[in-house]
Structures are given as structure tokens and as C-alpha cells.
Amino acid sequence: xxxxxxxxxxxxxxxxxxxxxxxxxxxxxxxxxxxxxxxxxxxxxxxxxxxxxxxxxxxxxxxxxxxxxxxxxxxxxxxxxxxxxxxxxxxxxxxxxxxxxxxxxxxxxxxxxxxxxxxxxxxxxxxxxxxxxxxxxxxxxxxxxxxxxxxxxxxxxxxxxxxxxxxxxxxxxxxxxxxxxxxxxxxxxxxx
Numbered sequence: 001x002x003x004x005x006x007x008x009x010x011x012x013x014x015x016x017x018x019x020x021x022x023x024x025x026x027x028x029x030x031x032x033x034x035x036x037x038x039x040x041x042x043x044x045x046x047x048x049x050x051x052x053x054x055x056x057x058x059x060x061x062x063x064x065x066x067x068x069x070x071x072x073x074x075x076x077x078x079x080x081x082x083x084x085x086x087x088x089x090x091x092x093x094x095x096x097x098x099x100x101x102x103x104x105x106x107x108x109x110x111x112x113x114x115x116x117x118x119x120x121x122x123x124x125x126x127x128x129x130x131x132x133x134x135x136x137x138x139x140x141x142x143x144x145x146x147x148x149x150x151x152x153x154x155x156x157x158x159x160x161x162x163x164x165x166x167x168x169x170x171x172x173x174x175x176x177x178x179x180x181x182x183x184x185x186x187x188x189x190x191x192x
Contacts, residue, residue: 016054018044023065031110032062032117067124069104076136084185088177091156109158145187
């Protein structure tokens with residue numbers, strides 16, 4: 001009897017993990033509205049009813065699959081005087097074939113317009129990106145400066161990877177990084 005219970009728990013944990021991994025891939029690729037539960041569960045190899053069993057709703061699944069991955073720690077790891085350059089280089093990186101840079105942010109960008117998760121996306125970005133960045137910035141109007149930095153980074157990311165603006169294409173990489181870095185650093189230094 002004990003073996004059957006342990007096996008059932010292990011299967012439940014494996015099933016839950018498979019659903020979360022499939023959801024992460026699907027939400028990152030399509031955003032919340034375009035990602036279907038049947039598509040997610042088919043990729044996980046499970047019945048669609050298990051989403052309700054393990055997560056309660058598509059919104060809860062999105063929250064568990066995507067929200068914990070959103071953070072800005074990598075960009076805050078370094079000297080304040082080089083933040084603009086670091087962040088600009090990070091966001092200007094060209095995605096390699098088969099790879100995607102910053103897919104979690106892309107999932108948020110693709111899902112922000114969804115009526116179902118807009119508030120969740122807003123709260124998560126504020127709590128997990130804007131507030132830590134503001135704390136790191138310090139000084140006058142730190143939260144507003146942090147929000148402006150995030151607005152620039154997400155706007156750049158959206159126009160480059162989602163919309164595909166030609167003037168932000170790889171052949172302009174050096175100039176893009178230089179200009180973008182100056183703007184971001186201006187907010188860090190409170191010089192704008």
C-alpha cells in the first residue's frame with residue numbers, strides 16, 4: 001500500500017511538472033490568450049482536465065509557470081556606472097537560431113494585453129522588476145526612474161523581437177547599444 005501511495009505522489013509530481021514545462025514553452029511562444037489548454041496538455045502528454053486539478057485555472061497555471069521566472073537580478077549584478085551598457089547589450093543581443101533571449105519577458109509582453117492576466121502581469125512586473133530595481137537605484141524618484149527604465153527595456157524588446165522594426169535590426173547593433181545605454185544610464189544617474 002505504501003508503494004502505491006508513493007508511486008501516485010511521484011506520478012502527480014511528474015504530471016504537474018510536465019504541465020508547467022509545457023505551459024512555460026507555450027506561454028512564452030504565444031502569450032496567454034493564444035495559448036490553449038489543450039495545446040499545453042497535449043505537449044505535456046496529459047488530459048486537459050488535469051490543469052484544473054493541479055492549478056485550478058489557466059490564469060493560475062500562467063502565474064505558476066511564468067511569474068516565478070521573472071527577475072532582474074542578472075542586470076543588477078554589476079557596477080552602477082555600467083548598468084546602461086550592460087542592459088542595452090543584453091536587450092540588443094541577437095537571438096540565435098533555436099534560442100531565445102529573455103523569453104520570460106517576451107511572455108509577459110505577449111500577455112500584457114490580455115484582460116484575464118493584465119493585472120497579474122502588472123503586479124508581477126512591479127513587484128519583481130520595478131521595486132528591486134528602485135531599491136538598487138535609490139535616491140530621488142527611484143521607483144519612477146525604475147519604471148521608466150523598465151518601460152524603455154520592454155518597449156525596445158517589443159519593437160525589436162515582436163514587431164521587427166528594421167532600424168533596430170542587427171546591422172545597427174553597435175549604434176543601438178551606444179544610444180540605448182546612454183538613455184538607460186541617464187535614469188540610473190538621475191541625469192535626465
